Amino acid sequence: MGSSPDIVSPSSRIRRALWPGLWVPVVILLAGSALSFSVAKRVSSQTEALAQQHYHLQHQALVHLVLEHLYRHGNDVSLLKVPLAKAMPQHLSLRIDTLERHTKKPLLQLGSIHAPLARQALRSELDIGGHRSMVTTMPDAQLLKAPAQNLRWLVLVSGMALTLLAFVLSLYLCWRNHQQRKLVQSHRKDLKTQSQKIANLNVEKVALRQALNDSENRSRDLINLSxxxxxxxxxxxxxxxxxxxxxxxxxxxxxxxxxxxxxxxxxxxxxxxxxxxxxxxxxxxxxxxxxxxxxxxxxxxxxxxxxxxxxxxxxxxxxxxxxxxxxxxxxxxx
The missing domain is CATH 3.30.450.20 (PAS domain)
Known part of the structure; x- marks a missing residue:
């Protein structure tokens, strides 16, 4: 037996309630979010790698500067303070220790950092005229981690903003499409109603014309019979x-x-x-x-x-x- 046309299944009600093409903004939101996270992660990794390379170059430049001054001034570390202070970049600390005797007191220490990254510290051993020393540089999180994190958040926020904008626009277009479909359905119902009214009027017109013809014939007969x-x-x-x-x-x-x-x-x-x-x-x-x-x-x-x-x-x-x-x-x- 066929189902009654008045009975509407729950799935049909859900399909009617949902806007047409609603899958498009959902796909935009999911794809845009995934792409934003992926690009942000990749850019962050590349930025951190570049920061590491930059840090290595800064360490080598400081070591060369120390080596040059020690050769020039005969291992006098005290004369290194002023030129090193001028050459020291931000978010980096430098320490020079002697390897001649066992001591924890450095010969020279410059720079102060708030969040040191001990695992990222670089050390270079110098041997000048039999005097061995160790140059150690330690970066701050602001030097290595912060740029990558800032760029990651920038890319992520920008990508999510563009994704949300595209999501909202596509959602608005779905809503407009839904309203247009409702309007078309309403016009179709009105057109069907008007067509039915026109059909009824045509039937009434035929009946009235027949009645008018009958009335005219009756009047003509009455006139002739009078x-x-x-x-x-x-x-x-x-x-x-x-x-x-x-x-x-x-x-x-x-x-x-x-x-x-x-x-x-x-x-x-x-x-x-x-x-x-x-x-x-x-x-x-x-x-x-x-x-x-x-x-x-x-x-x-x-x-x-x-x-x-x-x-x-x-x-x-x-x-x-x-x-x-x-x-x-x-x-x-x-």
């Missing part, structure tokens, strides 16, 4: 519609009488009375009545009728025409 001549005239008195009885009276098709002044269908002696009847209907805005005769075919006798006229008015244009009813008093003889 035995009266019915006509509609414009404001100049010209025929716009005339019933089928006109064919019996005037021996002309109703369509042949379109736009013909109704006054011409009245016998000559009664035409002035017809014009007065039109004027009275126009002035009184009420039904006017007159007894006169209609001019039938030349071979026929005039048809006496009781004529009734009503003026038709429009709020904007004023008088727009007349409705006319002619009740035959006596039928023309065959």
């Amino acid at each position: 035995g009266n001549l019915i006509a509609e005239l414009d404001e100049q008195g010209q025929i716009g519609y005339i019933s089928a009885l006109a064919a019996d009276i005037f021996k002309q098709a109703p369509s042949d009488l379109d736009e013909k002044p109704f006054q011409q269908l009245v016998v000559q002696v009664d035409q002035r009375r017809f014009v007065e009847c039109l004027e009275a209907a126009r002035a009184d805005q009420d039904i006017t009545q007159a007894d006169l005769a209609l001019a039938a075919d030349d071979s026929e006798q005039p048809v006496p009728v009781t004529l009734r006229l009503k003026a038709l008015t429009d709020p904007v244009r004023g008088l727009v025409g007349f409705r006319l009813s002619a009740q035959i008093k006596t039928r023309p003889h065959d």
Whole structure:
């Protein structure tokens, strides 16, 4: 048996609640974070290696400076204090010990450091004229570790900032896509509703047209069955519609009488009375009545009728025409 369309599974509800393309910002966040950590670690390692090389070069430069002064001044260590103090870099300490006798007191010690790295200390043994000495340099953490850590944090923060920016932008685009989809679905529902309304209106239109046709046929039948001549005239008195009885009276098709002044269908002696009847209907805005005769075919006798006229008015244009009813008093003889 098929499942009911009203029953929605939990997985379908979750898929509807989640924004489309949400996996893109997740991938950006994970990939960007991993790449930031990897690059930060690699840059930190390279920076630390460069700091180590720089430290080795500084140690060798100090050893060469000590060796040069000792050769020049005959192993007088006391004269090394001033030139070494000028040449000493920051975050580095230097110590010169003699190897001639066992003593812990250095011949010369320069520089003070707050976080010494004892394992990174470098030692060089000097032998000048039989006098052996040891030059020891010890770096501070600020010299070897701090640059690598600072650069690592800089790369990491920059990478994470760019990753978060891309994550937020992609998340915003997912949200916009979700809103657009909701809007499209809403428009589709509205379109479906409007299409249904249009279909209903078309059905109603067909029904109304059928009812109008039925009403028109019924009105035409009633007009024909009434035995009266019915006509509609414009404001100049010209025929716009005339019933089928006109064919019996005037021996002309109703369509042949379109736009013909109704006054011409009245016998000559009664035409002035017809014009007065039109004027009275126009002035009184009420039904006017007159007894006169209609001019039938030349071979026929005039048809006496009781004529009734009503003026038709429009709020904007004023008088727009007349409705006319002619009740035959006596039928023309065959």
